[in-house]
Amino acid sequence: MMAYTRLSILFLMLAFSVAVSAQREVIHEERSQYRNVLVTEFNGQRCMLFNIHRGDMNQTCIDLRNPQRLVFNYTKMSFAGLLLNPDPDNILVAGLGGGTIPMVMRELFPEATIDVLEVDQAVVNVAKEFFNYEEDQRHQVHVVDARVFIKRAGLQGRQYDYIVLDAFSGEYIPEHLLTLEFLQEVKTLLSDDGVVVANTFASSQLYDYESVTYQAAFGEFYNFKRAGSGNRIIIAMKSELPPQGELRQPARDLYERLLPYDINILEYPALLSTRPDWDESARVLTDQFSPANLLN
């Protein structure tokens, strides 16, 4: 009986994945050192995928009818850091994907310097060819491991006002980008009122480990989750966090500018929390101890 149930679940899953891939049209496949990068189109959306076998592992999607509108909640949520630093001059984005975050940053802050880190040249190629990603004089993408760039930038004394850590794909986590030592290197890059915004995980055992690690590096941070999303955003500062009440005014100031991207920033201050909802006795992840992929 048990075996029969399992078999039918398996069959349903198979039928579902066949149905999903049948609806999706793969319009491009880019070979990569790491994994193949696929571009699909479905239902007016164009998406970048790293792995088509697991159903929906979209990395980035754009709305073809309204390219300005951001499709994913976590992408929108990564702009919440603007509540703490509304006018960054130097921006660092680790993890390119389709290039949505840096392109929106470019539009919002035309005078800012933007450095983007992406380990995979194939992702850069696809972002440029299929997702309207463009570099300019003050906006460059570096094909490099984020850890290497950040360590070196720290030694060179560079400073950033806004750092987005978005180098995680769903199934594989670069473990060396999730350790206390890495976060300390990130912290040395932050200017005095600099903000780091990390797109990370809301589920699995890793949530506890990751939370205590950010706590060890930055002290108190804003935790930003939305119902129905597997992602969460961590917002931390080098200096002390402003009280939540002080975020409403910047939200009102930013509201109009963020509306075209479908970011309703007025909702955000109330959703930020500093209250730990994780197991605080979890072990801090370090360069010596970083089994992130085994905790996932």
Next chain:
Amino acid sequence: MAQADLSISTTAASRLAVLCVAFINGFVIMSIELLGGRVLAPYFGSSVHVWGSIIAVFMLSLSLGYLWGGRLSLTNPGPNTFIAFFLLAALLCLPIIFFADPVMTQIFLNVEDPRYGSLITAMLLYFAPICVMGMVSPYSVRLLVLSQSESGGVAGMLYFVSTLGSALGTLGTSFYFVMWFEINQVMWGCVAALLACALMIALTLGKQQSGVRT
């Protein structure tokens, strides 16, 4: 020398000990290789070229170790040289524990390209110990071979045992050890295992050889 009595290790216990240390040696090599990726990642990333550097250096070290270990087995083979391999390998693992960070900091400051940075680091940290561990395999063959007609079978058995050890070292380290221990704790485990190998050989072969002489 009679064709029938080429072997250095004749008792069942000593032959078992040689197979046992070949297994542990294989286990330790792959355990150190997997940890190598984690040791290098904070400085050079975990990109495909970092793994390329590590694997290439391990293969190079092993190949030269096989060559030199085989040569050493030609002249006056005996348990003392074999014991020395394990003691030396354990000693050469210590810099990985104590000096990896200062070494990598210097290389990171001087070599911009993480491909060559990781290659130089892997050479400096891993060449010597892995080379010595590579010497163990051909030397084990020499210790176990009783006659020419048997040599293929003995070599096959040793490859089987040491590669099985490598497979389990790979799985054990990547599936469990990194979740239970810190990198350096696992490295200390490897050092302890190598020292245990030296002891095991000293207790079985060392005794037997002195017995043969009298």
